[in-house]
Amino acid sequence: MKLLRVGEPGAETPVVLDEDGTAFALTDLTGDIDGAFLASDGIDRARAALAEGSLPAVDTAGLRTGAPVARPGKVVCIGLNYRDHAEETGAAVPERPVVFLKDPSTVVGPFDPVLIPRGSVKTDWEVELAVVIGREARYLAGPDAAKDCIAGYAISNDVSEREFQLEFSAQWDLGKSCESFNPLGPWLVTPDEVGDPQDLGLRLAVNGETRQDGSTRNMVFDVAYLVWYLSRYMVLRPGDVINTGTPAGVALGLPGTPYLREGDTVELSIDGLGAQRQTLRNA
Incomplete structure (x- = not known):
């Protein structure tokens, strides 16, 4: 559904x-x-x-x-969760999930414009599988228990400003929480319709040129593990969103590839979850 x-x-x-x-x-x-x-x-x-x-x-x-879920309580993000993405950025494959939070007010509709922050020179794209929580997850017994807490899945564009994220602060928040930096949707697709969340193709193109073409098979930590892991450190509540990481192909990992500029278009799709399209505008 x-x-x-x-x-x-x-x-x-x-x-x-x-x-x-x-x-x-x-x-x-x-x-x-x-x-x-x-x-x-x-x-x-x-x-x-x-x-x-x-x-x-x-x-x-x-x-x-609009975004398929109104007013998420929190957006929890997982960094470096695809082996090829870690490799392209020169980072080690993490032994534990890399976790950060994103301002939930960044969530916008899948076709809404994305605003390039004032002073930005490194606004980047990230196609991601988003998990929407449907039942409270608190100290879950294990990954198998996590499956009952998932309401469904959606496409997420975890837009990032790399200079703000990596050069201006020891934390990633500044580069992740700019307005409009999390288009979500178009649909919330229930688990029964998605099937195996670890066998989904993810794609992203900028101005018609393919930049990302990956699969959730390459996740370091799978969806059920992530929900269980996070439940050990925070209470996940209905309506919360988890961005589960991005495959290779972001501008940060492609030397010489231009970052996003006003007028650029970004198109995203994930098997069974539909498609997004955003036009970049200056804030």
């Missing part, structure tokens, strides 16, 4: 798609697709209502697509 939110920022309508791609409004069930909806078995209720035929159809043509 695929869930999405359509409409202007702050006024999105929650929607579910059937197998044929027909959109149905979830407004009779919930005001939004958010942590409260996920925590109250919202996905199961949406699935049941869709099967019953009790949801009104909605025409989404011409409507903006």
Whole structure:
């Protein structure tokens, strides 16, 4: 099942798609697709209502697509989680997950513009598999228990400003939390439809030229391990998002490759999760 939110920022309508791609409004069930909806078995209720035929159809043509989850409590990111990405940046493959937090207000829709920060010379791209938490994860017993805590998956562009991230501070926050730096969506796709999250192709192109073409098979730490690992150090709550890392092909790892500039377009896709497209603008 695929869930999405359509409409202007702050006024999105929650929607579910059937197998044929027909959109149905979830407004009779919930005001939004958010942590409260996920925590109250919202996905199961949406699935049941869709099967019953009790949801009104909605025409989404011409409507903006928002992030599929409203107001994430936190965005937890995993760095250097693909072997080829670690190699291209000259970093050692980590023995433990590299964890950092990203301002959740960076989350925008999958087709919204990305704003290049003032003073930026190294704004970079990162296609990533995002995991959306659907049930509280706290001190999980092991990776197998993590699977019950996952509401679904989405595409994430973990946009980064490398000078801010690596040269201006000992921490990565400055280069990760600029406004609009986390396009998410278009859909929240439930685990039953995704299948094996460790066998998904990820792709990203800049101005039509392929930059990233990888697979989640190359993750250092898989999805279930990451959810379990994080639950040992923080409480993951419904609506939280985990960005699970990026494969090789970012500008940082390709000497001579230009960083993003105003007017550039970035296109992303992940098998079964749809596609994104952003145009870069100066802030």
